[in-house]
Amino acid sequence: MNQDQSPWRYAVNIGLIGALTVVMLSLIGMVESFSKRDIIYRVVTMGNTLLLLTAIFLSYLAAKKAGREHAATAVGSAILTAVITAAGVALLVAIGKTINLRMVFINASPVLYQILTFYIGPKGIPLVLLGGLLSGLAAGLLFLAPPSIRKTIITALSAVVIAGVLQDMLRPVIALWGPLAKINLFLFAANGLSIKGAIGLFVVVAILVYVWGQKGSAVKTKVQGLPAGQQRNLKLASMLVLAFILLVLPKILGLFLSEVLTIVGLYVLLGLGLNIVVGFAGLLDLGYVAFFAVGSYVVAILTSPELGFFSMNFWTALPFVIAAGILSGVLLGVPVLKMRGDYLAIATLGFGEIIRILVLSDWLRPWIGGAQGIGQIPNISIAGYTFTTPQQVYYFILAGCLLVGFISWRLRDSRLGRAWMAVREDEDVAQAMGINLVATKLMAFATGAGFSALSGAIFATKIGSVYPHSFNVIVSINIICLIIVGGMGSIPGVIVGAFALVGLPELLREFAEFRLLVYGAALVAMMLLKPEGLWPDVKRRRELHIDEDENVAEAEEATVSA
């Protein structure tokens, strides 16, 4: 296809993609599994929502292709796309009713066909097509609506869907809010939002978004118009508010969300460490989990009475942990000093695996527990106060993150930090400019490893036991991904990345089956659409855009023409 292809043709193509997508979503069991949960009680299930959103999204794209000037074409092509997408469902049902697809596709169950045809069998097929037509119409109209209204509707609808998806988590959280706990009764029915709750939520969010859309820019200009001193005070005030929110967060969020926060926090720690190695110094390390393991195991060996070697407390063990982390960073750094790029990646990946295999091995079992791991690691305590629940551990991890964040922020702008970036850009030139490559690289490995070991130590005390299986290569990959998704070299990016790649999947734990599928698809989509990350480093974004001027333009052409 080429640029000036007719919108109708485009609508057909994208409709075919849609049909393929919905058939795939059905056959991998996502639709059936999601149908067990209602978004709105007895009205719409998550499964329906998934299919509807696919159709609406694609037909919106089709309408966009036609453009605003051709309203009729826009609506028409949107409908065409959605109907073709719906036809995919219809075809699947028709085929599935005649041939037993279950011989190959395990999820092509009778229940699936029931769901796809609104529980009325093959007679539901016209209804499916009608549904497609309506969602196409909705997408077309949505596209034609003025931007402010469109934005309002989309945001409010998303709020309803999100509330429905996360219902099991929101309920206990809202229940904690004392007098506000009554909201639960209004919002939720037995499974899903109640109808009045959904409408209420929609209206409230819609009003908020609309008002902000009207007044928001005015507020912004007003703030920018303030004198410098007042602006600084405002900044200070907002930082205080942020600090206060950070501190009371576990109180508001309750047990489980605090647990999610602690997990995210651990990954932030890891991410900040790896960010130094990969983001600052440009050394692609795929075996970062090795240092995490070193930290965990050192703290376990030193503190756990189960092994009975030392039985120290956490604080006495901590210096050893950090030292061991730094030492292992240097030890693993020396051999790979001369390697570049992908060789470095594969060598570090090898190191990560070697460490995991060694801690698992029967050979070292008498000293580090082998497959049974090490248990009874005591919790961290300060002056008689013990961090046990996630809400308490949260503060400890928050402190760790602030400390490490501060260090890496200061490091970035230091002499060493600039040396790292020089090495990242071009090793040979950096060396020519008098940077000691060996020392600079080893410093990067050592600092990163130290942070990782700290994180590992907190992890071990948090869970209370360590098992070799926790130190899989997937962890390393996950950390690399969160750095890139957040924006390489960017400190806030690490935090955003950790929330997106660790926090979100944790929230959707019941759908663990589909977690990595969505994760993978999201990574690919992210890299195709926004390769600089969610919150890129300013300098880096600028660089990326300079050398991307041609490349991206070319790449975009390639995407479009594909």
Added chain:
Amino acid sequence: MNRKLIMILTCVFVIAFAFSIQAEVKDPIGVVKLGPGEPVHIAYWVVISGPNTSLGTDVVRGIEIAVDDFGGSIKGFPLKISGQDAACSAEGGQAAATRLAADPTIVAAIGSTCSSAAKPGVPILWKAGIPTVSPSNTAPFLTDPERGDGYGGYARTCHNDKVQGAIAAEFAFREKGLKSAATIHDGSVYAEQLAQVFAKRFKELGGKVTSMEAVSPNDTDMRPVLTKIATAKPDIIYYPIFIAEGGFITRQSKEISGLEKTTMMGADGMFSPDFYKAAGMAAVGMYHSSPDFGAFAGGYQAFLAKHMKKYGEKPIAPFHGHAYDATMMILKAIDKVAVKEGGNLHIGRKALRDALLATSTMQGLTGTITCDQYGDCADPKIAIYQTAAENVKQGAMPTKPYWKPY
């Protein structure tokens, strides 16, 4: 940042910190109050992702049938069953348990499937006052008197591995007269422990353990390790591991010269029709130690019929019966301690735990359930099964034990 800002921030931190410490005092055990029509909420935390999914699925089916059999309600209050993925790992267990612990409507839990998930998970649940009954945690640690604090709310309806490994050793040495053995584990908590117990008991009986090997769960080529084992020509290879690796070892053992006469024996982790798929005809003649389905109460045949009707297949792993019993245990205990006041239902958390651990001579599917003070409730009837050619062809586990120790 200027200095003032840092000072203020520090103050805020300290104050909020102190505040949070004070507010943290709570009664660990409370009462679940249900209004009219509100469901009695029971949650399972089992493995529903990753390679061991079939273990978890089997358990969930046992739970669902038990709820159907119980009638779906307690004292007029409906039952609600929900679930979380505890994976088969410590982190998974911790996250799932925290998720359950955060939901105050949950009365009791069923799980976990893997012992490594139970180790960090159980104390979290019990801290929230939620007792949990596991259908398939076989690690001895969990009911060990020295297990430490936090496991007060724990019970299990499956056997303790101390039993299974020892029975396997006794069968090999006493019944079959095999004098030398080799073991293989895959680095999982379950397999490593069983292999240890087996080897220890086998040596005590007077046998010789020629080697204790290990493989990785992702290994496919087991021929080298089997060749290494074959150099000592053991009479039996005991490999209490999971389906995939077990399949590789079973198949490939037939190709190794020196192992032609060696007896092969696995455990309940691969006592599943999936294993026959993986191992093919090479499984014929091998032994498994597993719960004795023949000793299961008369209700078991009815259970199988219901299972077939509901899920269109036979059970896919060995712990459905234990899950059924665990669920029944919980439901009966709730029924015992729940108090109806007006239109409301009150369930005391500690009372529920006590009622659970006081379970005695309950006629379950897997035998007579009687709990000891540490929560070992199983009637450990472990038997040895031998696979016949028909089993593999039909993809069905043998139902009649080959040998039993009692």
Added chain:
Amino acid sequence: MFQRIRERISPTDVVMWLIGGGLLFLVVWGSIATLIKGTYTARHWIDFIIFGLAQGSVYALIATGYTMVYGVLRMINFAHGEVFMSGPYTAYFVAAWFYRTGWLDTNPISCLAAIFLVSMSVSVTIAFFLERIAYRPLRGAPRLIPLITAIGASFFLQYLFRGLYGSSFQAYPDIAMLEGHWVIWGIRILKFQAVVIVAAIVLMFALYSFVMKSRIGKAIRSVSEDKEASALMGIDVDKMISMTFVVGGAAAGAAGVLYAIMFKQVHFFMGFIPGIKAFTAAVLGGIGNIPGAMLGGIFLGLVESVGPSLFLDGLGIVAPYQLKDAIAFTMLVMVLIFRPTGILGERLAVKKA
């Protein structure tokens, strides 16, 4: 190598030589101890070697796909393991159908050919669309970005196939023709192992001559040397990159069937570990170098099979086969330190930065 030492002896070099020397000493010592102990007879060693060759030839076939893609795009195609998985996993259903109808027993050769064909075409399709959708738009992006895309695609494909075909293992039916063993020169070799080794050698030879002799092969090599110059010479670079993925996919699909013949079980996760191993093999042999990838694969297979018994047993390490991946990766790191271009040397036009 010696030249480098003369040029500059830095402390890190000394450390590295010490590490390398120490490891070498351990290996030699362990091997001698094992041999003196005499647990293993010559026949055992021959068995180990045959097992290693069979496993290694599968690695080798997958590794060629990695190395070709690396040659033209300079990227680790992390999803290549999934390309390898998709073929045999899909072809399983064909094999099971042949088995049910009894054709597998009556005319096994044509059935096997059909299984190969299905497996290779599925792998080729997946590889082609992978490049088209996930990699092509990123041409010219910073190096890490396609790597992340590849990791994402790898997860996506794994769980897509898991969703489609289920999470349990499927097992290929036994093929009667390949059961049992032959005795050649007094060496007992299992039939299917012999078939796998021979098939892999034939396939590798075919692949090699395709890349060296055919028009397309020459064009692919020219693209991997210099994209701009190739474009100027009238070669359609995009098409040749696609062709590289197609050829690599075909090799992976064929390797998949050989794997299935040898191990029977197929599973959605079966590609991940062989994928990493095959990349290791490609690096060992010298990346971008097709004969190197083949040699690296076979070498890796041999080390995994022979290594634990030979090196570790003599050192008194228990359960040595648990450590076989550790041996493989240690060897990789050692090769990278002391001969960074791999065994046969890399064939890359521009030094990677």
